[in-house]
Amino acid sequence: MGSKYGVIVMGPAGAGKTTFCSALIQHLRTQKRSCFYINLDPAAEEFVYEPDIDIKELITLEDVMEELHLGPNGGLIYCFEFLLDNMDFLTDPLEAVTDEYLIVIDMPGQIELYTHVPIVPNLVKALTRGSLNISMCAAYLLESTFIVDHSKFFAGTLSAMSAMLMMELPHVNILSKMDQVKGQVAHKELKRYIEPDVNLLQDVPESGLVYDYKNDLDNGESIGRSDVLTGDAFTKLNRAVGQLIDDFSLVSFLKLDVQDEDSVGAVLSYIDDAIQFHEAQEPREPNDDLVDEPMGDMG
Numbered sequence: 001m002g003s004k005y006g007v008i009v010m011g012p013a014g015a016g017k018t019t020f021c022s023a024l025i026q027h028l029r030t031q032k033r034s035c036f037y038i039n040l041d042p043a044a045e046e047f048v049y050e051p052d053i054d055i056k057e058l059i060t061l062e063d064v065m066e067e068l069h070l071g072p073n074g075g076l077i078y079c080f081e082f083l084l085d086n087m088d089f090l091t092d093p094l095e096a097v098t099d100e101y102l103i104v105i106d107m108p109g110q111i112e113l114y115t116h117v118p119i120v121p122n123l124v125k126a127l128t129r130g131s132l133n134i135s136m137c138a139a140y141l142l143e144s145t146f147i148v149d150h151s152k153f154f155a156g157t158l159s160a161m162s163a164m165l166m167m168e169l170p171h172v173n174i175l176s177k178m179d180q181v182k183g184q185v186a187h188k189e190l191k192r193y194i195e196p197d198v199n200l201l202q203d204v205p206e207s208g209l210v211y212d213y214k215n216d217l218d219n220g221e222s223i224g225r226s227d228v229l230t231g232d233a234f235t236k237l238n239r240a241v242g243q244l245i246d247d248f249s250l251v252s253f254l255k256l257d258v259q260d261e262d263s264v265g266a267v268l269s270y271i272d273d274a275i276q277f278h279e280a281q282e283p284r285e286p287n288d289d290l291v292d293e294p295m296g297d298m299g
């Protein structure tokens with residue numbers, strides 16, 4: 001059997017993951033490509049396209065919360081631990097999926113699942129290694145309305161970066177719900193978000209996450225209100241965060257408007273390219289330490 005290809009769709013609650021999956025499936029169908037759709041949100045209720053695998057057939061968040069008296073977040077973690085203990089539920093049907101299919105995995109919006117605890121990274125490992133050996137790409141969605149508030153945007157970018165580091169997959173950032181900012185954000189302004197541009201950091205409000213570090217550097221001393229509000233240490237932290245984002249060139253997002261077929265097509269071809277590029281690379285030693293070590297041992 002040939003290779004298997006997949007995309008795991010992640011991002012904060014309400015970012016538009018399920019809507020994007022539906023648009024992607026619709027586009028694949030139009031292109032006469034096959035899709036294998038997996039829902040891993042144990043609380044998801046409505047789908048435009050019926051999933052081929054639905055975690056709710058294994059376990060539902062509602063049952064877990066009711067029977068184990070857990071809250072929504074603890075319940076979700078329980079559901080994923082249960083899935084990891086019963087991986088056959090996921091891996092058995094995937095054995096038969098051929099390289100003609102794109103496997104699309106719709107994830108829940110609780111980002112701690114892939115940024116704080118190694119649950120989803122371990123799940124990804126099970127899919128990308130061993131007999132399944134799926135060539136996978138991560139698609140990380142952030143709402144375009146975030147760009148109206150720069151500090152929110154950078155906080156979102158950092159969680160995207162955190163997910164990228166934990167997953168160790170080719171990673172595509174997507175700015176979703178572009179229709180909602182049409183007419184609100186000038187084209188020039190928008191361009192600064194979809195092409196790497198660390199100068200944006202200068203525009204973060206004074207009480208925000210990232211301080212005017214460039215100005216600070218130019219002047220060789222700490223100036224501005226964030227210094228007053230937060231002190232030198234925070235200024236240094238902001239500068240380091242700015243540099244980190246700059247180094248990773250992560251302030252680069254693909255635009256997505258699910259109503260626009262061309263936009264969905266462009267995102268899909270980027271995902272295809274990311275998977276192909278990754279597949280063509282020499283396999284490298286996986287960094288097991290990153291996801292296997294208990295969090296307490298990481299510092």
Ligand SMILES: Nc1nc2c(ncn2[C@@H]2O[C@H](COP(=O)(O)OP(=O)(O)OP(=O)(O)O)[C@@H](O)[C@H]2O)c(=O)[nH]1
Nearest residue numbers: 012013014015016017018019108109177178179258
């Ligand atoms: N205007 C607009 N609304 C959208 C778009 N995509 C999604 N929405 C709306 O945003 C809300 C959340 O969309 P979902 O696709 O359910 O988002 P999600 O990320 O899967 O949400 P969770 O699974 O709860 O994390 C819904 O009301 C959608 O109709 C879009 O491109 N434009």
